[in-house]
Amino acid sequence: MIEHLKEMFGKQARIERFDIVRALHAMKMEEHGNLSTHVLKMKSYTDQLEILGSPYPQDLATNISLNSLPKSYNAFIMNYNMNRSEKPISELHVMLKITEKNIPSKTPQGFKKSKELKADEMELHVGNEAWVAVQEIGHFDLYFTICFKFEKI
Template sequence: MVHNDMLHELKTLFSQQAEQELLQMVRDFHTSKQEEGQSISSYVLQMRSYIDNLERLGHPVSLNLATSLILVSLRKEYDSFVQNYNIHGMGKTVNELHAMLKLHEKTLPKKDVPALHAI
């Protein structure tokens, strides 16, 4: 009898822990934004890890939701890409979206180039 009680206690503890992990994961995923200076690859990989972890916790993210969550959290300079994607690119996998974003990133003006000051 003691054995069953202990088992039940462990199961309860484990499910509470999994629920807390899920809540934290959803919070992090939802509040994720591409940081200034963060490469698109680094950002997409970060978002993919949230998607993979949610799946591991038994909550798979649909393809459209995954790509939408990535798109809405990109920096401003990706706005034109997002508009184009919404018109033409729907239904891509996260890998396809990643490849398209990497190509777009190459067209963006470099920010870290020092400005030439007029003398």
């Protein structure tokens, strides 16, 4: 009876570990996403693995966390690796929060324009000199940056 229970619950723990590892490796923070929520979620996954008897080594957990960050953190990641830092996720979180303050804001530069459009009121250039009429539009915002194109006369 005890062997049967061990076998049954051992399979459940193995499946739970698999699901946690899959979720941990699949995590990717969106550009300008909430850093604290992201890091704490990753920390909770590593804590759950430890409870299940399969702790992740600190350096592996840190590498997975760094790999899940968006491109805006690339300079931090390079600096962290060049200095051969080995910090637990909690200390890494503090370092990332400080770095986050130096990352440009979420608002794109330029100006924003909103307009309600009807079907066939707008065409999109799709390449190869082809233009396609827009059939359906919900609400959208376009962000433009000012650029100048100079042509030879």
